[in-house]
Amino acid sequence: MTPSRREVLLTGLGGIAGAATGALGLRSARAADPFGVGFVYVGPISNAGWTYQHNLGRLAVEKAFGSRVKTNYVESVPEGADAERVIRQLSATNGLIFTTSFGYMEPTLKVARQFPNIRYEHCTGYKMAKNVGIYNARFYEGRYIAGVVSGAMSKTGVLGHVAPFPIPEVAQGINALILGARSVNPKIKIKLVWTSSWFDPGKEKEAADALIGQGCDVLSNHTDSTAVVQAAEEKGVWCTGYDSDMSQFAPKMCLTSVTEDWSDYYVKRVQAAMDGSWTPDNVWGGFKSGMIKMTPYNKAVPEHAVNDAEAKIAAIAQGSFSPFQGPINDQFGAQKVASGAKLTDDQILSMNWLAEGVEGKLG
Structure with missing residues (x-):
């Protein structure tokens, strides 16, 4: 039996409504996805040292935000071509990336130009960009x-x-x-x-x-x-x-x-990235801020x-x-x-x- 024009119209409208509902559902699911935060480490996490301290900061982020964030890290990344590759890979799944060694500066800037909507922060560097901030401690x-x-x-x-x-x-x-x-x-x-x-x-x-x-x-x-x-x-x-x-x-x-304590800094910067207030900054903390102890x-x-x-x-x-x-x-x-x-x-x-x-x- 051939359907009437009214039946075809209703069916079409139902399909459009279903598609719209599905799209809204997809957007809601995506909105509920945890915010990705990536870390690039120059050494192994181990049980002490530079990378260990940065990883304590990552764990502080997880504790502060719970299921609202998902952190990712790659350890023992050499400075140079390997760093660029790792930073680019992390850029596919994270909204904010911390690169934690001096030699990561140029790779960070290069990848940041390719991903203008991702935020990057480089530790101990001195070059910034529209989506790249720098931070350091007064060791x-x-x-x-x-x-x-x-x-x-x-x-x-x-x-x-x-x-x-x-x-x-x-x-x-x-x-x-x-x-x-x-x-x-x-x-x-x-x-x-x-x-x-x-x-x-x-x-x-x-x-x-x-x-x-x-x-x-x-x-x-x-x-x-x-x-x-x-x-x-x-x-x-x-x-x-x-x-x-x-x-x-x-x-x-x-x-x-x-010692360095990066925890407060990382929590504040992740919060800023999540609420839309993040801007590239140049931070250098010491005894006064509690970054050095x-x-x-x-x-x-x-x-x-x-x-x-x-x-x-x-x-x-x-x-x-x-x-x-x-x-x-x-x-x-x-x-x-x-x-x-x-x-x-x-x-x-x-x-x-x-x-x-x-x-x-x-x-």
């Missing part, structure tokens, strides 16, 4: 305090430092360390060993052993593993930890640790040294004191900061020199 503030404590504990007057790459962030840490130590002992020195790697426990241990052999009696590092503090514990040499609380790996010999001091640290360190932390947080406050000379005796002056943020971020008392080249 040097904590390094200065580690130097104060190291200077109080050193008997030989020689500190040892294991460094990865000759970039401004690393130079800042080395210089702050020697300036903090020299505020206690003006004649103290620092010896350097470069590993040319962020994470290589074997190289880091070799470097630590070499420094101990050269008479260094307090070690520190800017690398990502626990190898340096473990070497110090084995040899009975004092050390200060970095990134995470390293006292669990050197319970007798770790004096204190410089010191762990409890070893009982062996004298009370006067603890009081000195705590007073300096308070002054740095209040803005009444800067670790890079003059007079400061470089290792060749040339004045870098005049008496009464202090370096600007731009000068700190572009630091390409080593301070007086540092033995070794920048690179």
Whole structure:
């Protein structure tokens, strides 16, 4: 039987209504999908260190937002072509991506141009874009305090430092360390060993052993593993930890640790991305914001040294004191900061020199 025009019309309208309902249902389902947040890590998550601290921030995001977010991460991503590939893959399923190593800067910017609707944040970089923000921690503030404590504990007057790459962030840490130590002992020195790697426990241990052999009696590092503090514990040499609380790996010999806390920052930025208020920003947090913290001091640290360190932390947080406050000379005796002056943020971020008392080249 042939259907009437009315029946055809009703059937067509029913199909359109059904299609509309289906589309609305699909949109509702999509609206209810969790917001994707991606993380790119330069090392393994492990149980301490740089990547471990960033992963704690990722877990804080999951705790804060529950089922409203879905986080994704890729660990041990080399800087370069592999980073670009991983960032591009994550861009397909995430609305916000954090890339957490200096060498990820150019790959992040390149992929961001290809995905203008995705938001990216690069840690420790200095280049921004319409959809790329940057964030960093003032590691040097904590390094200065580690130097104060190291200077109080050193008997030989020689500190040892294991460094990865000759970039401004690393130079800042080395210089702050020697300036903090020299505020206690003006004649103290620092010896350097470069590993040319962020994470290589074997190289880091070799470097630590070499420094101990050269008479260094307090070690520190800017690398990502626990190898340096473990070497110090084995040899009975004092050390200060970095990134995470390293006292669990050197319970007798770790004096204190410089740690970063990314949790509040990550939660705030994810919230902004979810509610539509996210804009690219340039954030550099330290003691004042709680992004940099010191762990409890070893009982062996004298009370006067603890009081000195705590007073300096308070002054740095209040803005009444800067670790890079003059007079400061470089290792060749040339004045870098005049008496009464202090370096600007731009000068700190572009630091390409080593301070007086540092033995070794920048690179």
